[in-house]
Amino acid sequence: xxxxxxxxxxxxLLKQNAEKYGSNKVALRQKGLGIxxxxxxxxxxxxxxNLALGLHSLGFGAGCKLAIIGxxxxxxLFAEIAAQAAGGIAISLYHDATQHEVASAIEQFNVDFxxxxxxxxxxxxxxxxxxxxxxxxxxxxxxxxxxxxxxxILTSFIEAQEIGKGHHDLHPELFEQLVAAGxxxxxxxxxxxxxxxxxxxGAILSFKNLISMSxxxxxADPKNENDEFVSLLPLAWFGEQLMSVAAPLVAGYTVNFxxxxxxxMEDMRExxxxxxxxxxxxxxxxAATVRVRMMDSTPFKKFMFNSLxxxxxxxxxxxxxxxxxPLSLKIGRFFAHMLLFRALKDRLGLSHIxxxxxxxxxxxxxxxxxxxxxxxxxxxxxGQTEIAGVTCMHRNGGVNGATxxxxxxxxxxxxxxxSEILSRSAGLFSGYYGDKxxxxxxxxxxxxxxSGDTGFLxxxxxxxxxxxxxxxxxxxxxxxxxxxxIENSLRFSPFIAEALVEDGGPSQLVALIGIxxxxxxxxxxxxxxxYMTFADLAARREINDLIAGExxxxxxxxxxxxxxxxxxxxxxxxxxxxxxxxxxxxxRRETVSTIYRELIEALHAxxxxxxxxxxxxxxDGKIGHIQTTVTIRTT
Numbered sequence: 121x122x123x124x125x126x127x128x129x130x131x132x133l134l135k136q137n138a139e140k141y142g143s144n145k146v147a148l149r150q151k152g153l154g155i156x157x158x159x160x161x162x163x164x165x166x167x168x169x170n171l172a173l174g175l176h177s178l179g180f181g182a183g184c185k186l187a188i189i190g191x192x193x194x195x196x197l198f199a200e201i202a203a204q205a206a207g208g209i210a211i212s213l214y215h216d217a218t219q220h221e222v223a224s225a226i227e228q229f230n231v232d233f234x235x236x237x238x239x240x241x242x243x244x245x246x247x248x249x250x251x252x253x254x255x256x257x258x259x260x261x262x263x264x265x266x267x268x269x270x271x272x273i274l275t276s277f278i279e280a281q282e283i284g285k286g287h288h289d290l291h292p293e294l295f296e297q298l299v300a301a302g303x304x305x306x307x308x309x310x311x312x313x314x315x316x317x318x319x320x321x322g323a324i325l326s327f328k329n330l331i332s333m334s335x336x337x338x339x340a341d342p343k344n345e346n347d348e349f350v351s352l353l354p355l356a357w358f359g360e361q362l363m364s365v366a367a368p369l370v371a372g373y374t375v376n377f378x379x380x381x382x383x384x385m386e387d388m389r390e391x392x393x394x395x396x397x398x399x400x401x402x403x404x405x406x407a408a409t410v411r412v413r414m415m416d417s418t419p420f421k422k423f424m425f426n427s428l429x430x431x432x433x434x435x436x437x438x439x440x441x442x443x444x445x446p447l448s449l450k451i452g453r454f455f456a457h458m459l460l461f462r463a464l465k466d467r468l469g470l471s472h473i474x475x476x477x478x479x480x481x482x483x484x485x486x487x488x489x490x491x492x493x494x495x496x497x498x499x500x501x502x503g504q505t506e507i508a509g510v511t512c513m514h515r516n517g518g519v520n521g522a523t524x525x526x527x528x529x530x531x532x533x534x535x536x537x538x539s540e541i542l543s544r545s546a547g548l549f550s551g552y553y554g555d556k557x558x559x560x561x562x563x564x565x566x567x568x569x570x571s572g573d574t575g576f577l578x579x580x581x582x583x584x585x586x587x588x589x590x591x592x593x594x595x596x597x598x599x600x601x602x603x604x605x606i607e608n609s610l611r612f613s614p615f616i617a618e619a620l621v622e623d624g625g626p627s628q629l630v631a632l633i634g635i636x637x638x639x640x641x642x643x644x645x646x647x648x649x650x651y652m653t654f655a656d657l658a659a660r661r662e663i664n665d666l667i668a669g670e671x672x673x674x675x676x677x678x679x680x681x682x683x684x685x686x687x688x689x690x691x692x693x694x695x696x697x698x699x700x701x702x703x704x705x706x707x708r709r710e711t712v713s714t715i716y717r718e719l720i721e722a723l724h725a726x727x728x729x730x731x732x733x734x735x736x737x738x739x740d741g742k743i744g745h746i747q748t749t750v751t752i753r754t755t
Contacts, residue, residue, distance in 0.1 A: 125328045131299040131302060141345075147374060148164060168202045190235070207301065212312075238261065302327070308329075310323065334371075337362065351375055359397050385469060399481065400480065400608075432456050507549065508545075629685060689750065
């Protein structure tokens with residue numbers, strides 16, 4: 121497929137794929153009521169055409185903005201490309217965003233139309249109706265619960281498509297005219313940034329940005345039309361936009377949508393994807409799940425895992441170090457694969473994985489080692505939404521957990537005098553929507569994007585990211601060390617969900633630990649420990665002893681000056697609704713440091729306990745009360 125970046129758009133790519141594959145190849149597949157429902161490239165095109173003309177008939181046109189809110193499904197892709205075909209701009213919002221977050225985004229981006237998945241999402245909008253004076257139409261996908269809704273702003277997805285189909289019958293040339301009018305420099309999407317260091321902003325990305333990045337990404341990590349991909353993450357995250365929308369239009373592979381989030385891993389096992397991109401949280405969760413299951417397995421299975429896993433780890437150490445494993449280790453790895461790893465990968469739905477990718481945040485070397493040990497080719501991506509997602513990535517045969525790989529073709533990387541990582545490529549965005557000041561802060565006058573990360577390039581051109589500039593620790597000897605590296609090592613424990621490490625004075629590092637309630641709760645049950653609430657569980661001496669052992673294990677792998685001296689367990693789970701996590705699960709360090717400042721000050725001061733008496737406001741407005749004592753442990 122020839123691609124002229126100055127002229128090509130997503131609707132044009134979809135039209136070319138429909139002409140190439142027609143009804144003979146599946147473009148999308150969704151599971152419903154236990155059955156996988158295929159959608160061919162021809163059906164994909166027709167659904168987009170009918171919706172685009174329906175939107176056009178309802179008054180959606182050039183420059184208009186359409187927001188999409190709901191779980192990932194084929195209709196989400198139809199809506200995005202239909203909005204673009206009609207001359208507008210698409211914006212995906214997180215399905216679990218509160219009504220206030222949704223309303224703020226709609227106001228921030230001057231949204232005209234919204235595609236809402238179901239009654240829950242419609243209610244978020246109607247509850248804020250007086251605030252959303254510029255919203256002209258809400259189009260809902262699922263009719264369940266909507267029978268008695270009579271608001272004139274509402275239209276069903278099916279009705280909008282029927283309007284479009286009728287319009288096509290009357291004006292059969294109109295859709296192709298609309299599509300032909302699109303150009304590569306047109307804005308395709310406004311993509312929300314993660315908001316790790318502040319409020320999320322809207323990055324303006326053109327078709328040229330997105331398609332050039334897809335081409336470079338495909339050159340660095342080849343994908344083909346026979347590949348299968350399972351869409352697991354929200355389309356509001358740029359990584360999912362790249363893998364579920366842009367890259368399939370370029371490479372022609374099939375995108376699969378699970379029935380619901382709770383069945384995603386089982387559905388993935390049925391598909392057996394060849395490529396997978398997920399957040400570090402997901403990879404960490406999979407690794408933790410395996411280790412937890414091993415705790416509950418039979419003595420024979422434990423023996424097999426404990427005997428064969430070290431063989432895989434030694435093999436992975438050679439691979440990650442860039443050296444060839446000795447023959448004896450290759451033979452041992454073969455038997456370990458036959459006896460354990462093959463079945464384990466099948467249980468995880470990773471049997472056919474050719475390229476497993478992680479991005480959005482740093483992934484600990486322990487997790488890399490685990491997946492390479494069992495034979496999963498896990499590779500790190502590094503980049504930012506502002507440069508269409510990816511600047512560097514590991515190549516096959518060149519995976520090193522300490523680096524994020526080489527720049528993509530056409531991407532330049534340099535390190536400035538303050539050790540900040542700067543990048544530029546054809547994927548570089550034009551700015552943040554409605555925020556010139558923020559745009560000027562991240563773009564240099566000569567067209568480089570500031571990352572806010574510190575790092576360095578080695579002699580071979582591989583990039584190593586140390587940490588966010590403001591999060592690098594100063595140790596007792598004056599040297600600098602990555603807080604992220606310590607936190608990643610702590611999160612490799614199945615009992616630890618989150619960790620925040622800070623300077624604790626002239627000679628100490630301190631940590632706030634968030635426990636994994638599911639795993640720790642099960643451990644407590646197995647050990648006959650009673651508790652009523654999360655705060656009760658976190659306060660138990662036995663749980664503090666358990667976490668102390670995990671911290672001590674991590675400390676043994678760290679330089680003496682970089683070891684955690686004191687820690688405290690947070691008395692509640694961190695929550696995106698309270699601003700402690702981003703919607704992709706990344707911890708907002710500044711927010712967490714502010715909310716739990718009392719605990720951090722107690723860690724710094726050398727106290728042995730803190731009495732907590734606080735209230736929590738839940739998203740529905742209800743107020744919860746927490747009264748507990750947090751023990752501060754010295755390792």
